[in-house]
Amino acid sequence: MSTEEREKQIVEGAVNFFSAHGLDAQMRDLAKQIGITHPLLYHYFPTKQALIERVYEQVYLGRWKREWEQWMIEPGTSLRARLCHFYQDYAHTVLTAEWVRILLSSGMKDRFIPDRYLDVLQTRxxxxxxxxxxxxxxxxxxxxxxxxxxxHLWGLHGGIFHIGVRVFVYGQPLPTDLDAVIADRVDAYLHGAKNIFKKAEKHRNVAG
Structure with a gap:
C-alpha cells in the first residue's frame, strides 16, 4: 500500500471510529480496528490532535460547497427559493452519522471542531x-x-441540524420527505422574520 493509500485508509478509518466511539476513544483501539500497528499509526499521525484535524478537513471542510454562498445571492430568485435550495442541499450533504456524531463529541470534549466549523458558518x-x-x-x-x-436564524439552522441528532443519536427515523420538512421550516423562518427583523431595525434606529 502506498503512503497516500495508507494515509487515506487511516483517515477514513478514524472517521468511522470516532463517529462510533467519540473523540475520547484510544488511538491503540483505532489502530486495531483499522488493522495496523499502533507505531505505524503514529508514524503517519504523530499526535491524536493531528489526526482529528485531518478528520475535520475531510468531513467538514471537504463537504463545504462554494456554490452555497452564490446561491444565497442569486439574482432574480425569491429568498424562499434560495433558502430552500441551500438548506435542502446542505441537509443532504451534512446530515450523516459521522458529521453529526463527531461534531457533538468534539463539542463535549474540547470544542475544536465546532469552534472552527461554526466560524465558517457565521462568516460565510x-x-x-x-x-x-x-x-x-x-x-x-x-x-x-x-x-x-x-x-431567529439559529432557530432555522439548528432545527435542521437537530433532524440529524434525532436520527443519528436518538435512533429516530429520517423524515419521509426531508425536502418538504425543510421548506416548511424556511416558511416559518420567513414568517417570523417579518416581526423580528423589523423590531431589530427599530432598536437600531433608536440606538443610533
Whole structure:
C-alpha cells in the first residue's frame, strides 16, 4: 500500500471510529480496528490532535460547497427559493452519522471542531442570509446582525441540524420527505422574520 493509500485508509478509518466511539476513544483501539500497528499509526499521525484535524478537513471542510454562498445571492430568485435550495442541499450533504456524531463529541470534549466549523458558518453563510432577509423586508441596514436576528436564524439552522441528532443519536427515523420538512421550516423562518427583523431595525434606529 502506498503512503497516500495508507494515509487515506487511516483517515477514513478514524472517521468511522470516532463517529462510533467519540473523540475520547484510544488511538491503540483505532489502530486495531483499522488493522495496523499502533507505531505505524503514529508514524503517519504523530499526535491524536493531528489526526482529528485531518478528520475535520475531510468531513467538514471537504463537504463545504462554494456554490452555497452564490446561491444565497442569486439574482432574480425569491429568498424562499434560495433558502430552500441551500438548506435542502446542505441537509443532504451534512446530515450523516459521522458529521453529526463527531461534531457533538468534539463539542463535549474540547470544542475544536465546532469552534472552527461554526466560524465558517457565521462568516460565510449567516451574514448573507441576514442581509438577504433584510432586503426582502425592505430594510436597508448593513450593520452586523442583531442578536435577535441571529437567534431567529439559529432557530432555522439548528432545527435542521437537530433532524440529524434525532436520527443519528436518538435512533429516530429520517423524515419521509426531508425536502418538504425543510421548506416548511424556511416558511416559518420567513414568517417570523417579518416581526423580528423589523423590531431589530427599530432598536437600531433608536440606538443610533
Amino acid at each position: 453563510i449567516f451574514p448573507l442570509i441576514v442581509q438577504e432577509t433584510r432586503l426582502s423586508l425592505n430594510i436597508a441596514s448593513r450593520n452586523d446582525a442583531a442578536e435577535a436576528e441571529l437567534e
